Amino acid sequence: MTRGGALPAVLAVDSGGSGLRAVLAVRGEPFGAPLASKEPVRTGPRGIDAGHLLEQLLPMARRLMAAAGVDGLGAVAVGAAGLATLGAELRAELPSALKRELGVRRLALAADAVTAYAGALGHQPGAVIAAGTGMIAIGTDLTSWRRADGWGHLLGDCGGGAWIGRAGLEAALRAFDGRRGGSTALLERAEGMFGPVSDLPGKLYPRTDRPAVLASFAPEVAACAGRDPVAADILRAAARHMAESAAAVCPADGEAQVAVTGGLFKMGDALLAPLGEELAEQLPHARRVPAAGDPVDGALRIAVDLANDELALPRDQRMLYVVTEKTD
Amino acid sequence: MTRGGALPAVLAVDSGGSGLRAVLAVRGEPFGAPLASKEPVRTGPRGIDAGHLLEQLLPMARRLMAAAGVDGLGAVAVGAAGLATLGAELRAELPSALKRELGVRRLALAADAVTAYAGALGHQPGAVIAAGTGMIAIGTDLTSWRRADGWGHLLGDCGGGAWIGRAGLEAALRAFDGRRGGSTALLERAEGMFGPVSDLPGKLYPRTDRPAVLASFAPEVAACAGRDPVAADILRAAARHMAESAAAVCPADGEAQVAVTGGLFKMGDALLAPLGEELAEQLPHARRVPAAGDPVDGALRIAVDLANDELALPRDQRMLYVVTEKTD
Incomplete structure (x- = not known):
């Protein structure tokens, strides 16, 4: 699944009003501590600012990958506040940017409500x-x-x-x-x-x-x-x-x-x-039922399921936008 | 009552969100059309900006007085939105400025709620x-x-x-x-x-x-x-x-x-x-009962009553602030 073929690592990201959090998981389990920025991703005239999100995310992703010793990501899931109404630029720019910079071939962009759902109930209705x-x-x-x-x-x-x-x-x-x-x-x-x-x-x-x-x-x-x-x-x-x-x-x-x-x-x-x-x-x-986890857990769940071809939650441009590319 | 002693004219002013309106009354009756500015008086760090209010009010007052042929004002009543909480600068500066510029010796500064009251119910409880x-x-x-x-x-x-x-x-x-x-x-x-x-x-x-x-x-x-x-x-x-x-x-x-x-x-x-x-x-x-009039009518009523020493509404720094000076 990963370029190196060694470790099926995934990256989960939560972008909200208090900044960006990123967690790496290896074999489905979080690896090390999450990284967090204190600066919320800006919203510009075209919606959530993809460049500003990448500026924060890429160095975090590289640090997490280096620490875990992985050289590729089976999937990335980004949960973002405002995605449903302000996500056009993210949908347009993140797939190619994450492929170019990190070799990502499976990407999910989820409304923060969707990561909250996935964290709380997984893929139960x-x-x-x-x-x-x-x-x-x-x-x-x-x-x-x-x-x-x-x-x-x-x-x-x-x-x-x-x-x-x-x-x-x-x-x-x-x-x-x-x-x-x-x-x-x-x-x-x-x-x-x-x-x-x-x-x-x-x-x-x-x-x-x-x-x-x-x-x-x-x-x-x-x-x-x-x-x-x-x-x-x-x-x-x-x-x-x-x-x-x-x-x-x-x-x-x-x-x-x-x-x-x-x-x-x-x-x-x-x-x-x-x-x-x-x-x-x-x-x-x-x-x-009690919530199983929080929105970061939800993003992680989505990333793992996407990496394993097991994502059961409904796909939808505004709520859960998924871009996948066949690996060779 | 007026400096000229000829006509007991008064000036009523209403300062609110849509700008400033000023009406001159002679012998208790409005004289000519009211004048209006389209620019609301600014609120600055010290509250309602007295200088900005005077900039608009003084030319209007002079035009109204010239048109009516009066050379003095028995009283001025200014109704202002926000007076109760933002009126400190008005209370500090308007009495001396209006005395210096227009010879005003009786001034009432009223919260817009007070001019609304006076317009609607006069001096009934x-x-x-x-x-x-x-x-x-x-x-x-x-x-x-x-x-x-x-x-x-x-x-x-x-x-x-x-x-x-x-x-x-x-x-x-x-x-x-x-x-x-x-x-x-x-x-x-x-x-x-x-x-x-x-x-x-x-x-x-x-x-x-x-x-x-x-x-x-x-x-x-x-x-x-x-x-x-x-x-x-x-x-x-x-x-x-x-x-x-x-x-x-x-x-x-x-x-x-x-x-x-x-x-x-x-x-x-x-x-x-x-x-x-x-x-x-x-x-x-x-x-x-039906309202007898609007806030401009209320300011006019307050000005006329003040000029005639008949103001029966309670005085209060935040709601109805009155400055009078004995005339010779």
């Missing part, structure tokens, strides 16, 4: 809720992909970190104003975190990372949920929204599984308990 | 809901001001134009995804207005006028409300939020009146009918 600052649900019957939400903090991402934090801050300001639906517990938390709330608009609106600022308040909502009914209602509504998205993408029949993945679920039972109830109500046929 | 892209409620018992919401499109402005439009677009995208709570009628409207909704995030998020883009969809929600229950529910929720804000600021006893003002109410009964019901439920003691 079902639905995965991926939630951090944002929120998206992705599902497949192994014939095609479906996605729901993931529209960003103004149009959706309902139930994600920014959504929960925003709702919590609104409840804090309702208490400040004396409006219905306010929470003095959340007002105290907001003042503790941001200072006097009358200054909050001036602190939030000029920032370019507004969704992250909003999401930073989500753990405070979770911390209040045990004793504050307003905070508990926010998390219940978040859980309902997430389950609605999962229900929209989950196969209706068969052996559907459902899993959750992403940093938002670190808040634990305050969110997971109502989410379990909402999933049981809205997706009674789907079996709830 | 009560509450006013002012809604356009944003939403704020302001109320007074004639002793002090109370305000509720007006926190901007991410933290509140619940029920305003951006809030309604955002909720409508979320419902459109729910229909697109096949999620619960979707509206195919709103999806059609969204596609008619913005094109394929899959491109909507790329069109919305890079803009700097995101609240205005969201608010531009509010009339489409109103247009669907007669036959689409999701759209009707959005307007009902908007009405409930607005009434909640009004209830938080309206005096609980006495002869409280409640009025609505602002461009959002051009959408008519689709919003006004549920708002009437919510006000009746949440503020049963307040008498609903």
Whole structure:
């Protein structure tokens, strides 16, 4: 499979808001520590900047290959945030560039939701809720992909970190104003975190990372949920929204599984308990399972399966774009 | 009252997101057409830029005074968006500058919510809901001001134009995804207005006028409300939020009146009918009255009352800041 024919190594890459991570696997097992850049790949007028991604990726790949003593890659899988809508340049330029620079003949470009799915459920049919600052649900019957939400903090991402934090801050300001639906517990938390709330608009609106600022308040909502009914209602509504998205993408029949993945679920039972109830109500046929791994594990799984001609997940230009070239 | 002693003229100014408007009144009646600039007054690191406001205002004031044949002003009232939080430089510089340049000895600096109130209810106690892209409620018992919401499109402005439009677009995208709570009628409207909704995030998020883009969809929600229950529910929720804000600021006893003002109410009964019901439920003691006038009328009312020593509205540094100097 590899040019040297010695070791069936693959490379898995995750490109997201916090930078690029790359992992090499030999015989299906990660080899050594992953490498990470701290700089997110730029998005330009033509979408995700292929040149900027390669600038970061190629030196990492060469270092990982040298450390493992491999001289070829059976496959590369790149998971990238924004691929579905901003991936045209990656699709156009990565296959030839990776072939030229690293001899890669099998390449998968996957939306970050797809690597999240593959990491959580492998190639089982079902639905995965991926939630951090944002929120998206992705599902497949192994014939095609479906996605729901993931529209960003103004149009959706309902139930994600920014959504929960925003709702919590609104409840804090309702208490400040004396409006219905306010929470003095959340007002105290907001003042503790941001200072006097009358200054909050001036602190939030000029920032370019507004969704992250909003999401930073989500753990405070979770911390209040045990004793504050307003905070508990926010998390219940978040859980309902997430389950609605999962229900929209989950196969209706068969052996559907459902899993959750992403940093938002670190808040634990305050969110997971109502989410379990909402999933049981809205997706009674789907079996709830723990996520097997994270998006890097998912990219690795895709790369290994692609190298072994065993990729069972549906191919699709926007979600999982695969370029293969027959080896001699 | 005026330096010439001939005509008790006053000047009213409204500074907002679409620029500056100035009206001269003689004997309490507007004289000639108002003058308007198209450029909003800049906000700098020290808040609303007093120099930029004066650059626009002084030539307008001189033109209006020359046209009316007056050589002095009994009072000036300036209503300014953002005064409460961004008005420090205006409070520091406008009194001396207007005295030096125009001989002004009585000046009122009012938050735009206060001119909206004065325009709608004059000096009656009560509450006013002012809604356009944003939403704020302001109320007074004639002793002090109370305000509720007006926190901007991410933290509140619940029920305003951006809030309604955002909720409508979320419902459109729910229909697109096949999620619960979707509206195919709103999806059609969204596609008619913005094109394929899959491109909507790329069109919305890079803009700097995101609240205005969201608010531009509010009339489409109103247009669907007669036959689409999701759209009707959005307007009902908007009405409930607005009434909640009004209830938080309206005096609980006495002869409280409640009025609505602002461009959002051009959408008519689709919003006004549920708002009437919510006000009746949440503020049963307040008498609903039509707004007597708009914020420019309110600034004019404040200027005339100030010139005549009859200003009955409560003074307050952030809401209605008044500087008077005894005339000889």
